[in-house]
Amino acid sequence: MRDQESGPGHPERRLSTKEAAELLGVKTDTVYAYVSRGRLSSRRAPGGRGSTFDAQEVEALARRTGRVVGRRPGSGTEPFVRTRLTLIEGDRYYFRGVDAVDLTARHSYEEVAEWLWTGRMRPGATFTAPEASVEAARRVVGALPGHTGPVDRLRVAAVAAGAADPLRFDLSEEAVLATARVLIPTLVAALPARRPSHRDGGSLAGRLWGRLSGRPAGKAQLHVLDTALGLLVDHDLAASTLAVRVAASARAHAYAAVSAGLGVIEGPLHGAAGGLAHRMLLDVLDVGSAGPVIAEELRAGRRVPGLGHPLYPGEDPRARALFALLEELPEAAPALAAARDVVATTARHAPLHANVDLALAVLTASSGMEASAGETIFAVARTAGWIAHALEEYGERPLRMRPSGHYAGPRPPQPLPG
Structure with a gap:
């Protein structure tokens, strides 16, 4: 019609x-x-x-x-960015041509990051930070108010680590990769610990767990967190990634480019969406049914968090992979049941599938983590992808990410204001 x-x-x-x-x-x-x-x-x-x-x-x-029928993306007035990093196609996604779900099932977050950066696998790769970088970040993060959110802490830590690095303006690939391998563990180490963290030589997931949960973690729990980090490394040109490429186009150093991404990620339509889903699951568990909680969300004019993704007609492959691992954790069973109730209840009116925010919410809600933990996981994971995009952009013509404005205001000359 x-x-x-x-x-x-x-x-x-x-x-x-x-x-x-x-x-x-x-x-x-x-x-x-x-x-x-x-x-x-x-x-x-x-x-x-x-x-x-x-x-x-x-x-x-x-x-x-850029999806008008008969028009290739980028062939109209909308800009597009050529990249060799991530392809999203047919309810699957790929890192440098390799299925991302398969890659993260077999390799750690650090190894996945190395693959995205260089196209080479470094078995057993670990990221450690020098004490000077960690101390600089912890000092400024420790001075923030107690109510400061995790992304604010991460952004301040990135700025502090950059200020402490006199070589930050070296944009050669070797130097940027060295920065990345230091910056990511520095961000994790700068977060307040909720329990004694794993030794510095352990996995990044092990160190991050101690910043997110006061509960001890077994091998299975750390595997889920490590897989989540790997799955979230990159996702094409999300809003935060575009901000990073704009900064890199202006030849901002890697710390500043990452800070630009962190500035965008706080929005409820991006990194913070996991926190909204976390709170919703807790409400469902408290009420005992998804129906009243969903009704309240819709009555308030809010969309149901954790459902649907514009790039996947079907289920988000990241959610599918995480749900499969969470099924192996007995403590995740109640939150998993609540998530399935949310999907089933909403499906009566709209055929929406679970996305990665809902899967992250199951992980955080069942692990004694705060609602903001999903945002932290997202930001730490995506830092590796931002570095990969910055590296690509450093190889392009400077300042190419500079669109022209289409002026729609009053035509001059106008009289001076009184």
């Missing part, structure tokens, strides 16, 4: 779900995922059968995503 053209004397032009999907070049499931993520708004069709969408809003989204 297609309503008449909008304008004087005409109703607003509305599209059916099928028409919206065709215009966007996606499946109908993805259209509903766009709604769940706040990228589209919908309205019930007359008679209550299906949904309709504002044609102008759909067309604007099609231009932003």
